[in-house]
Amino acid sequence: MNREKRKIDHIHHAIHTGQHRLHGFEDVRFVHNSLPDTNVDGTQIETKIGELTLSSPIFINAMTGGGGKETEHINHALAEIANECGLALAVGSQMSAIKNKEEESTYRIVRKRHPQGKIFANLGSEATVDQAKKAVDMLEADAMQVHLNIIQELVMPEGDRHFSGALRRIEALVKELEVPVIVKEVGYGMTRETVKKLDEIGVPIVDVGGYGGTNFSRIENKRRTRELSFFDEWGITTVTSLAEVTSSASRLSVIGSGGIQTSLDVAKSIALGASATGMAGYFLKVLVDEGQEAVIEEVEHLHKELKMIMTAVGATSVEELKHAPIVLSGDSYHWLNQRGVD
Ligand code: FNR
Numbered sequence: 001m002n003r004e005k006r007k008i009d010h011i012h013h014a015i016h017t018g019q020h021r022l023h024g025f026e027d028v029r030f031v032h033n034s035l036p037d038t039n040v041d042g043t044q045i046e047t048k049i050g051e052l053t054l055s056s057p058i059f060i061n062a063m064t065g066g067g068g069k070e071t072e073h074i075n076h077a078l079a080e081i082a083n084e085c086g087l088a089l090a091v092g093s094q095m096s097a098i099k100n101k102e103e104e105s106t107y108r109i110v111r112k113r114h115p116q117g118k119i120f121a122n123l124g125s126e127a128t129v130d131q132a133k134k135a136v137d138m139l140e141a142d143a144m145q146v147h148l149n150i151i152q153e154l155v156m157p158e159g160d161r162h163f164s165g166a167l168r169r170i171e172a173l174v175k176e177l178e179v180p181v182i183v184k185e186v187g188y189g190m191t192r193e194t195v196k197k198l199d200e201i202g203v204p205i206v207d208v209g210g211y212g213g214t215n216f217s218r219i220e221n222k223r224r225t226r227e228l229s230f231f232d233e234w235g236i237t238t239v240t241s242l243a244e245v246t247s248s249a250s251r252l253s254v255i256g257s258g259g260i261q262t263s264l265d266v267a268k269s270i271a272l273g274a275s276a277t278g279m280a281g282y283f284l285k286v287l288v289d290e291g292q293e294a295v296i297e298e299v300e301h302l303h304k305e306l307k308m309i310m311t312a313v314g315a316t317s318v319e320e321l322k323h324a325p326i327v328l329s330g331d332s333y334h335w336l337n338q339r340g341v342d
Pocket of ligand 1: 093186257
């Protein structure tokens with residue numbers, strides 16, 4: 001099966017089979033405050049991840065890269081949406097463009113359509129320093145996302161089977177690149193043990209990429225004759241992953257992602273300690289089903305609603321929202337209890 005067909009399959013299956021709301025946000029409740037002493041007009045949604053300042057805590061997370069008309073069209077639309085809404089944008093994996101020079105132009109156009117905005121380059125943890133430098137240069141990128149997607153690779157019939165040495169390669173990227181490295185999962189979540197290892201090698205930003213939204217096991221299983229369905233329910237939910245990772249004091253910035261679709265999901269992620277939130281599958285679905293303008297309108301609604309939620313909980317900034325009181329219940333509470341997270 002050629003690569004272009006695989007990417008189109010990913011988009012199709014992500015929209016039709018991959019989207020779930022099993023991320024655990026229903027287990028998180030804000031504690032109502034009758035005297036918040038705030039005004040909607042006075043709330044600021046600017047945030048910082050590592051050394052980067054973002055005008056919104058919402059960004060468009062990495063999706064399918066260059067090569068082929070359909071994926072190219074989606075990339076360009078996402079770049080225009082990011083530009084119009086002032087969002088940071090992560091591109092999909094650039095490895096194929098590094099290996100096939102003629103694909104580079106489809107990435108360079110992303111920078112042209114989002115000239116002043118924040119753009120994150122993207123490669124897997126197999127990337128060498130040289131490849132990562134090329135990926136950053138291709139986009140004049142502001143950060144380098146390195147994805148960890150072990151389960152996706154295992155379920156993918158043509159996927160990778162070698163995962164050793166990733167931490168050492170990431171360490172080299174942290175040392176050699178001039179932009180910050182963001183290590184991200186793609187829907188299986190991260191534990192605090194994983195994040196501790198990343199912290200020790202100097203990674204400044206992690207994206208937990210939790211279970212509960214886009215499900216790459218389900219997506220890849222659709223492309224197999226003998227399914228590995230035991231991986232369909234594998235992973236750490238976005239809520240429990242965020243709670244684990246932010247419970248241990250570290251200088252790392254944490255991004256919440258995995259099934260985020262609403263302003264309340266964004267607000268709850270921040271209250272769990274995230275500094276920003278990435279949305280991928282949901283934006284893709286709105287884009288493909290309803291078009292570019294619909295995504296722009298959706299982002300405007302998300303921003304307005306987020307400010308209302310912040311006002312209700314008495315937070316005037318993202319930093320204050322991080323400390324808004326929440327109560328955890330259900331499976332998330334039990335998971336965190338067993339894992340010894342306060
Ligand atoms: C992705 N994702 C992804 N991530 C990455 O680091 N590099 C990539 O090339 C891709 N490609 C990709 C294609 C498609 C079609 C989708 C839907 C997603 C994963 C994405 O960035 C994110 O981590 C997960 O999708 C979980 O977030 P959502 O979709 O639940 O918001």
